[in-house]
Structure formats: C-alpha cells, structure tokens
Amino acid sequence: MSASRLSLRHVAKRFGALDVLGGINLDVAPGEFVSILGPSGSGKSTLFQILTGATTPGAGTIAFDGAELTDPAGKFAFMPQRDALMPWRRVIDNAVLGLEVQGVPRREAHRRVAPLLEQFGLAGFEQHYPSQLSGGMRQRVALLRTVVQDRQMLLLDEPFGALDALTRTSMQQWLERMWERHRWTALLITHDVREAVFLSDRIYVLSARPARVIREIAVPLGRPRTVRDLSAPEATRIEAELLDALLGSASPELA
Amino acid sequence: MLVDYSPVSRIVGRLTGPGKRLGVAIGAAWPATVLVVAIILVWEFYTRHSGIKPTTLPAPSRVLQQIIENRQALIDNALPTIAATLSGFALSVASAFISSILVDFVRPLRRALFPVFIISQTLPLVAIAPLVVLWFGFGLLPKILLVALVTFFPMMVALVQGYDSTDKDMEWLLRSMGATRAQVFLKARLPSAIPFFFTGLRISITYAVVGAIFAEYSGAAKGLGIYMLSAKNNFRPDLVLAAVFCSALITLVLFGCTVLIERLSMPWEQVRKDDRK
Numbered sequence: 008m009s010a011s012r013l014s015l016r017h018v019a020k021r022f023g024a025l026d027v028l029g030g031i032n033l034d035v036a037p038g039e040f041v042s043i044l045g046p047s048g049s050g051k052s053t054l055f056q057i058l059t060g061a062t063t064p065g066a067g068t069i070a071f072d073g074a075e076l077t078d079p080a081g082k083f084a085f086m087p088q089r090d091a092l093m094p095w096r097r098v099i100d101n102a103v104l105g106l107e108v109q110g111v112p113r114r115e116a117h118r119r120v121a122p123l124l125e126q127f128g129l130a131g132f133e134q135h136y137p138s139q140l141s142g143g144m145r146q147r148v149a150l151l152r153t154v155v156q157d158r159q160m161l162l163l164d165e166p167f168g169a170l171d172a173l174t175r176t177s178m179q180q181w182l183e184r185m186w187e188r189h190r191w192t193a194l195l196i197t198h199d200v201r202e203a204v205f206l207s208d209r210i211y212v213l214s215a216r217p218a219r220v221i222r223e224i225a226v227p228l229g230r231p232r233t234v235r236d237l238s239a240p241e242a243t244r245i246e247a248e249l250l251d252a253l254l255g256s257a258s259p260e261l262a
Numbered sequence: 263m264l265v266d267y268s269p270v271s272r273i274v275g276r277l278t279g280p281g282k283r284l285g286v287a288i289g290a291a292w293p294a295t296v297l298v299v300a301i302i303l304v305w306e307f308y309t310r311h312s313g314i315k316p317t318t319l320p321a322p323s324r325v326l327q328q329i330i331e332n333r334q335a336l337i338d339n340a341l342p343t344i345a346a347t348l349s350g351f352a353l354s355v356a357s358a359f360i361s362s363i364l365v366d367f368v369r370p371l372r373r374a375l376f377p378v379f380i381i382s383q384t385l386p387l388v389a390i391a392p393l394v395v396l397w398f399g400f401g402l403l404p405k406i407l408l409v410a411l412v413t414f415f416p417m418m419v420a421l422v423q424g425y426d427s428t429d430k431d432m433e434w435l436l437r438s439m440g441a442t443r444a445q446v447f448l449k450a451r452l453p454s455a456i457p458f459f460f461t462g463l464r465i466s467i468t469y470a471v472v473g474a475i476f477a478e479y480s481g482a483a484k485g486l487g488i489y490m491l492s493a494k495n496n497f498r499p500d501l502v503l504a505a506v507f508c509s510a511l512i513t514l515v516l517f518g519c520t521v522l523i524e525r526l527s528m529p530w531e532q533v534r535k536d537d538r539k
Contacts, residue, residue: 059438085438091431095453095530104449108439138534156439 011070012037012160012192013058018067019217020053027053029217030067035160035194040186042195042203044249045213051196052088054218055162058194059085072159084158088165090149092137098148099124099133105156120155126185127151143174150182154191161193167202179205180234187231200249204242205232212252222252320500328504339489340508346402346474346485347512350409351467357410358417365418366425366447383415387473391480400481408477413466420462424455457531460524467520471513 013035020028027050035041045051056062058069060079069076076082084105092101099117102124106116124130127147137145146166153161166182167175179202186193186206197203203210204226212222224245228236236242302322308314309321316324329336365372391408398404428451436446478487486505493501525532 056434059434061434061437079438080440083438085435087431087435089429089431091429091435093432093450093453094534095456095528104436105439108436108441108445108449136530136533138530162438 010037010073011035012039012072013194014070016068016070018054018057018064018069020050020057020062020065021217026217028057028064029214029219031213031218032220033211035192037159037192038190039208040191040193040195040206042197042207042210043213044197044200044203044210044253045218046215046253047198049213049215050218051213052164055085055164055196058083058162082158083160083162084153084156085162086149086153086164086166088168090137090145092145092148092152094137096137097133098129098135098137098140101137101148102129102151102155104152109156116155120151123151123155126188128181141174142170143178146170146178147181150185154189159192161191163193163195165196165198167199168197175199175202176234182206183230183232200246200253201237203249204228204245205234205237210245210249212249221255222249224248317497317499320503324500325503325507328500329507332501332504335489336486336504336508339484339486339505340512342402342405342482342484343471343474343478343486343509344512346405346477347409347470347516349402350406350474351413351470353406354410354413354466354470355417355463358414358421362418362421362425363447365422366451367443372422379415379418382411385411387412387476391476395477395481400483405474405477405482405485409470409473412469412473416466416469417459417462420458420465421455424458425451427458428454456528460520460528463520463524464517467516468513471509471516475509 011034013033015031015033017030017032018028019030031054033041033043043051043054053062057064058079071082093104096104099120102120103111103113103116106119107113111119124133127150129144129147129151132140132144137148140148150163150166153163167178170178183206195203195206207226210222210224210226211220212224213219214221226242226245228239228242237246306322309316309319320328361375365375387408390411394404394408398407425447432450432454433446436450441449474485475487475490478485479491480487482488486509490502490505493499493505
C-alpha cells in the first residue's frame with residue numbers, strides 16, 4: 008500500500024510495568040473503512056490516545072499522508088466511547104463544539120451543521136438537551152459532532168458499545184449508509200465481530216496485551232450492505248475466522 | 263414513587279401548567295409547615311399552663327406581638343445585618359472563584375493553599391470575631407471579613423471538586439479537537455462545576471447569616487447581633503426571639519434566592535427533571 012492515509016510501524020507503548028502495545032503495524036488508505044477488533048483491555052483505546060496526542064508512543068513511527076506525524080492536531084476527528092455529550096449544551100451546540108474550538112463563528116458553524124441534521128435524523132431536535140434524547144440519537148449527535156470537524160480521518164472508539172442490540176443494529180445500518188454517501192476515511196475500534204464485518208473494508212485483529220496484530224482480513228462484500236448480507240457464506244466465513252483468531256488470543260488457557 | 267394521600271397533592275393532581283408547578287411547590291412545603299405549626303402550638307400551650315415566667319420563656323404569641331410592636335427597630339437592625347451578609351458573601355464567592363481557578367491551573371498552589379484554608383476553618387469564631395472587631399473597628403468591614411472567612415472554604419471546596427468532576431472523555435475529546443488548556447476549562451471544567459457551585463452556595467448562605475450576627479454580637483453600632491445582645495442583657499428573651507425570627511426569615515429568603523438562581527442558570531437540569539415526571 009503506497010498511498011496510505013495513516014501508517015503505523017512497530018508502534019509500542021508501556022505504562023510503567025504494563026506492556027500495552029507490543030509493536031503495531033497498520034495501514035489505512037484514503038476513503039477506506041478499517042476496523043480494529045480486539046479483546047477488552049487489549050490497548051485498543053491506547054492506540055487512539057496516541058493518535059489524538061493524549062499520550063506519546065514509546066516506540067515506532069506514525070506516518071500521515073506519507074509524512075511523519077509530529078502534531079496530530081487537525082488531522083483526526085475523534086469520537087469517544089461514551090458519547091461525551093455536554094449535558095448543558097443543546098443538540099446543535101454539542102454538534103458545533105469542534106468548530107467552536109477551531110474558532111469558527113457561531114453562525115457559520117450552525118450554517119455548516121444545518122444540512123446534516125436531516126441525514127443524521129436530528130431535524131427538529133436541535134434545541135433539545137442530550138438528556139431528552141434516546142441512546143441512538145445521542146450517538147448520532149456525537150457522530151455529527153465528529154464529522155462536521157471536517158478532518159481527514161475519523162477515529163471511532165466503540166461508538167455503539169453502550170446501545171441495546173436492536174438500536175445497535177439499526178445504528179450500524181445507518182452508519183453504513185452514511186459512509187456510502189460520504190466515504191470518510193475511518194478507523195473503528197470495536198469488540199463486536201458482526202459490526203466489524205458489516206462496516207469494514209478491512210479488519211485488524213489484535214491479541215491480548217501486549218497487543219500485536221495477529222490477523223488482517225479484507226471484507227470483499229459489495230456495497231451498499233444490508234444486515235442480510237451478513238448471512239452470506241463469505242461473511243459467515245470471515246466471522247468464523249475472526250472469532251477463531253480472537254478466542255485463540257484472548258484466553259489461551261481455554262484453547 | 264411514594265403514594266401521597268395528602269389533600270394538597272390530590273388537588274395538585276388536577277392542575278396543569280404553571281399552576282401545577284406552584285401546586286407542586288406548595289405540596290412539597292406542607293409537611294414542614296405542619297411540623298412548624300405543631301411545635302409553635304405545643305410551645306404556646308406549655309407557656310400558658312406551666313406557669314413559666316415570660317422573662318424565662320415567652321409564649322410565641324408574645325414574641326409575635328413584640329415583632330409587630332418593634333418592627334421599626336427590627337428592620338433598622340436587620341438592614342445592616344443583610345448588608346454585611348450580602349457583601350461578605352459576595353466577597354467570599356468572588357475570592358473563592360478566583361482562587362479556585364488559580365489552584366486549578368497551578369497544581370502546586372493547591373498543595374500550598376489547602377492546608378492554610380483548612381486551618382482557617384478550625385479557628386473558633388467565638389475567639390476570632392472579637393479580635394477582628396478589635397482590629398477593624400465597629401463598622402461594616404469586620405463583619406464582611408468574618409462572613410467571608412466562614413463561607414470562603416465551602417465555596418472553594420465545592421468549586422475545586424466541581425472542576426475535578428469533569429468527564430475525562432469530554433476533556434480528551436476537547437484536546438483531540440485542538441482545544442487549549444483555557445478552552446478545556448471554559449467549555450468543560452467550569453460548566454461541570456456549576457451544580458457543585460450551587461450546592462456550596464446553599465450551604466454557605468446559611469453560614470453567612472450566622473457569621474454576620476456573630477460579628478455584630480462582638481461589637482457593632484447596629485445589627486441583629488447587637489440587638490440580641492442588648493435584649494438579653496435587659497432580660498427580654500421575647501425581643502431576643504423576635505430578632506432570631508428575623509434572622510431565620512432572612513436566611514430562608516436568601517436560601518430561596520439561591521434555589522431560584524440555580525434553577526434559572528441550569529435550564530438543562532429543569533428539562534431533565536420535568537421529563538422524569
């Protein structure tokens with residue numbers, strides 16, 4: 008892969024005696040949807056901490072569009088695990104948070120967000136507070152807040168982990184349609200195998216700590232995808248393969 | 263949900279809109295009202311039938327009569343107390359706010375200042391109040407300082423705790439957006455502290471009135487504190503209690519004001535509570 012948007016080589020990190028990342032190699036091409044699948048506590052979020060500049064890598068190199076990534080500011084739009092919506096801000100004001108930090112005037116920020124409200128199923132809810140929204144709507148506000156920052160790449164940290172199964176499935180379908188439309192370059196962290204298969208072009212499987220890439224699988228399913236595509240033989244084969252890789256690494260004592 | 267058979271809540275159940283909100287407020291207040299009325303009735307009954315001297319324990323009806331007769335004197339003395347309370351409290355809130363920000367931005371300051379603040383809280387007011395009056399005279403200044411002294415620490419602690427209660431993901435998110443330290447403070451830490459701030463405000467406004475009266479007790483030209491002292495020295499417990507009634511009324515009104523300001527400044531909390539109903 009010559010034209011990677013993001014390219015990680017031997018990225019490692021330890022916190023004191025805790026060896027979290029044991030040398031990660033990973034590439035994301037422009038317009039590609041890539042997932043990182045790993046057992047809980049495997050340091051997936053640490054990877055995002057490094058990419059967002061919240062912590063520094065202990066070793067390894069990170070390249071962004073071919074150049075070494077020294078200052079991650081302005082490159083990534085990050086969506087944290089829990090929605091992290093501000094309860095004191097209305098939906099519209101939560102959505103423009105990133106633009107506000109960038110110094111975009113309020114009116115201009117609202118103007119940019121307005122056309123997306125409909126697509127995100129939030130039209131008519133602009134003036135609501137987060138506490139008045141359902142879990143699925145909160146995640147859509149959080150994703151809207153992420154994409155309007157207009158960064159070159161999205162980092163999604165288990166965005167649907169806290170939702171009930173039904174809402175999660177409908178949110179995944181919705182995100183797939185949104186991605187069809189916008190073709191964001193995205194890196195998704197998840198521990199949900201079906202979610203990874205359904206949304207991704209490519210999937211990396213991480214081992215338990217210290218995390219390494221133990222498997223890399225392309226998902227050659229066509230797009231647009233529907234939930235039914237998950238029962239195609241190709242999809243079930245990938246799912247089985249991913250599960251094997253995950254179970255083999257997560258609990259070696261049971262294998 | 264508790265089953266509530268009170269007559270008030272039965273009426274409230276049929277109301278809607280703003281009438282309902284007022285009704286709910288009355289509904290919430292009636293148990294306390296009944297209790298206070300009951301205590302006053304027992305007190306009245308006891309003073310009438312036990313033969314206790316009014317110079318020892320005056321009946322509530324006598325206290326009420328004194329309040330009406332001496333209303334001008336009570337108002338004249340309540341005004342300086344209110345002035346001392348409000349200015350002292352304003353000083354305390356302003357300085358707590360400024361120092362909480364300093365402490366938040368400069369961590370070593372926190373370790374340096376907190377022990378000093380804790381020590382300031384252990385000073386017995388009985389001993390300190392006369393000294394402050396001795397140093398700063400009989401005017402308004404020593405009262406303001408004493409009110410500020412007793413209310414500063416709870417306000418400061420509330421604010422610092424509020425900042426620390428900020429959701430870590432929210433801060434991480436802001437940092438990922440390229441926010442500066444000041445932006446993180448303004449957009450996440452400060453708003454997170456608002457509920458804590460109001461809790462601190464409600465607690466310390468009650469201390470504030472007590473602080474002002476204590477300061478006046480130690481020496482003042484006018485004020486409820488000095489009024490109570492001279493009434494006591496003249497063996498007039500009815501007048502002491504009349505002044506106590508005034509101070510309680512002031513505290514209640516100020517407390518009510520903080521609750522009102524709290525509601526107005528946190529509309530999102532109101533929305534949340536209304537939705538729960």
